Amino acid sequence: MATTERPEGRSLGDRVYDMLFHNYVWQSIFRSGYPNTPRNQMLVVATNVFLHLHPTRIHRTHVKITHTYCLGGLSFFLFLGLTITGVLLMFYYVPSVERAYEDILALETDVRFGILMRNMHRWMAHGMVIMVLLHMMRVFYTGAYKPPREFNWVVGVVLLVLTLLLSFTGYLLPWDQLAFWAITVGTNMVGSAPILGEPNRFALIGGFVVGPNALIRFYTLHVIGLPLLAAIFMAVHFWRIRRDGGLARPL
């Protein structure tokens, strides 16, 4: 049986630490130990499913805040935050013309932290639109769309459109005057397209005016259709960053 060398006179702290982190259960979850050596630090990044979005090493200029301002990362972070607050909001919201507005009122008055949840969802949604736009500007002005990253820029443009659509479809859900007329104005723009405009508008809102069909369509797109699409495009976006050698570098 293998024995580990145990130096004499270990402090209480060391022994507690060993008990907590050097036991069978802990090591079955985290294989590489606390990342306090370069080897373990690289191992933890390479083997952890969440951290392995990153490479194990990165050029020192890319760690500078002013190089990226974390804009892409923050957009993704906002997407995650919106997913969490969105799921919580779904517990209390029924997308029917009779109930939607009452549910929002109830959320604000009857549900503990309900108003905080709704506020966070709203401000994060606006924040995500702003972050994605700023991220696009950062990528442009640092020339990060250049070969071999051309197609990833296109994926980014698709993600920008999906972000706008996610925000737009969510805008209708409170079913108040602001929501109703903003969506009426917005979908009228779609309807103004030559020839195909009116059929597209009809398909989008499920009728000639914004009503119950529009609400259920926007809700379905907002909570499952568009987030799924966005998640797929994000996966491609992040994957290609890694495949193309991380962030762009001067040649």
Add this chain to the structure above:
Amino acid sequence: MVATAQETAASPAVRARARRQRDEELLVWPDLVFVEFIAAVVFTLSLTALSILINAPLLDRANAGVTPNPSKAPWYFLNLQELLLHMHPALAGVIVPTVALIALGAIPYFDRSHDGQGEWLATPRAKLNLIIGAVVGAVGTLLLIIWDGSKHVVLWARLTGNDVSDWPTKLNWLRSARALQIHINWPEELLSIPLGEKVLRTDLLGLPRVDLNVNLPALIVEQALPTALMVGLPLLMAFILHRQGIARTKRDHMIAQFSGFIAVFVVLTVIGTAFRGQGMELLWPQDVGMPVS
């Protein structure tokens, strides 16, 4: 022994380069993960604070019978709604955004060089092109909005001490874009040119036939003039920048055009959000009131 043989096979320059690259690299844990963690914490705290301080708007229950004045789209579409005031709805609502998105996506296929990659505005003349593009885009858009809102007439009245109605009748056609249609004596036959059903063969797509009856002045004001301005002005800027030697490479042109686009986008969004009041009239922000979004 094998390793040594391989090492000696690579030239000293190659080995030195590999060593240099490694020297300039940091480990993602802790250097990057730490930055990301701090950014996430700061962001979560500030968003929580914002959400405690400011409530999301909630107006009265939706009522299809009561139209608020003005009715506005969400703020990020107010740029398009602003365009809608100046041109044909098909152009403003669909064609312009579609073309803009395609052009945006096509940037890397147009500018394929590696110049200035991975650094902020690293090519020579980059900042100059950014500033010129942004200023031309912003000022140009503002001037066009002022013209189409007839605010140059108000300005003229203020400066000369006249009343707005004193604007010379002969110059009425200069009041706005629409004035070109109303205040010019167009020949009667140009107001309704019958083109029939043979021009636009929508029936080939299985759609109803379109009986085209063209109103030439309206076509000019709503479609031809805006298209000419939106295509022509960026081209004119590119031409002048090229002739002046300010934009010499594709990257230079891209920076000027992209900056112009962003400036136009921002100006249209701000005007649509804060400067459009009742009846989408062009007003000062204090007369418009607090935007709700």
